[in-house]
Amino acid sequence: VRLEHDLRGALDSGSDLWVAYQPIVEMVTGGLAGFEALMRWTHPERGNIPPGIFIPIAESTGLVVSLGTWVLRQACQQIADWQDRREPGSAPLFMSVNLSSHQLSDPNFVQVVREVLRETGVEPSWIKLELTESAVMDKAEQSIRLLRDLRALGIKLSIDDFGTGYSSLSYLHKLPIDSLKVDRSFVSAMHQSEENRAIVRIIMDLARLLGFDVIAEGIETSADANLLRALACDYGQGYHFARPLPPEEAGKLVGGEL
Numbered sequence: 001v002r003l004e005h006d007l008r009g010a011l012d013s014g015s016d017l018w019v020a021y022q023p024i025v026e027m028v029t030g031g032l033a034g035f036e037a038l039m040r041w042t043h044p045e046r047g048n049i050p051p052g053i054f055i056p057i058a059e060s061t062g063l064v065v066s067l068g069t070w071v072l073r074q075a076c077q078q079i080a081d082w083q084d085r086r087e088p089g090s091a092p093l094f095m096s097v098n099l100s101s102h103q104l105s106d107p108n109f110v111q112v113v114r115e116v117l118r119e120t121g122v123e124p125s126w127i128k129l130e131l132t133e134s135a136v137m138d139k140a141e142q143s144i145r146l147l148r149d150l151r152a153l154g155i156k157l158s159i160d161d162f163g164t165g166y167s168s169l170s171y172l173h174k175l176p177i178d179s180l181k182v183d184r185s186f187v188s189a190m191h192q193s194e195e196n197r198a199i200v201r202i203i204m205d206l207a208r209l210l211g212f213d214v215i216a217e218g219i220e221t222s223a224d225a226n227l228l229r230a231l232a233c234d235y236g237q238g239y240h241f242a243r244p245l246p247p248e249e250a251g252k253l254v255g256g257e258l
């Protein structure tokens with residue numbers, strides 16, 4: 001109850017909540033391709049409260065809907081600002097933002113996204129929303145309609161933690177999405193056996209067959225990166241490249257080299 005109260009306060013006041021940005025690289029060139037926005041809460045007395053603690057609280061209280069809008073707005077403003085600093089002619093960076101299933105059930109969600117895009121003046125194609133398999137498959141038909149409406153705004157969609165939820169392969173090809181994010185449990189298991197590598201290879205083949213690009217998360221070693229490069233994985237994210245960074249540090253990478 002205490003944390004819930006404090007989280008509400010933090011959201012109302014706009015203090016103590018902030019967003020970390022983890023770089024996502026293009027596997028072939030190693031160049032910066034985009035970022036994933038990750039919510040952070042620095043509690044005035046208790047210090048850093050991990051999202052694994054406060055997101056579930058926010059979900060059980062419905063607070064996650066306004067929290068989600070807050071992160072989306074921050075992330076859109078941030079990428080619009082960074083894009084202005086890019087050299088003319090360089091490929092635009094994308095910004096991935098996580099969605100909770102509660103946001104998907106919010107009847108106003110599409111309108112909220114439209115409003116945030118307009119308000120921040122961000123180019124919609126720079127924004128990628130990450131949804132989990134379970135959030136999408138839960139109400140598949142309804143989700144497909146919503147995903148179509150979101151995509152009609154010009155934004156990109158990605159399935160997060162792919163392979164860990166209950167994905168229905170019969171629905172996967174119907175989903176109007178752009179990318180699959182291979183869950184980090186598969187990436188970290190790759191070095192252990194040929195079977196584990198085969199699982200990752202099959203996810204990649206499936207993605208390519210369906211016309212999705214692939215992002216591997218949780219890349220912690222150069223060996224992981226090399227295996228994924230050999231499988232022609234499009235994008236990579238993980239401690240091997242960079243940790244989630246405070247905005248000022250992430251911003252330094254935008255103009256320069258990763």
Ligand code: G
Pocket residue numbers: 037038039040050051052055068071098099100244
């Ligand atoms: O680094 P990490 O500890 O940031 O995140 C832990 C979990 O919290 C991950 O599952 C991540 O998807 C989730 N998370 C982080 N930021 C957000 C956010 O802005 N919205 C939602 N819904 N989940 C988030």
Ligand code: G
Pocket residue numbers: 022038098160161184217218219220237238239240244
């Ligand atoms: O659930 P989601 O896929 O949104 O998770 C993002 C989470 O993964 C964040 O908590 C982020 O801090 C964490 N993360 C990012 N890179 C790595 C990594 O290389 N290894 C591990 N173990 N976690 C990572």
Ligand code: NA
Pocket residue numbers: 036098130160
């Ligand atoms: Na994510």
Ligand code: MN
Pocket residue numbers: 160161181183184217
């Ligand atoms: Mn994930």
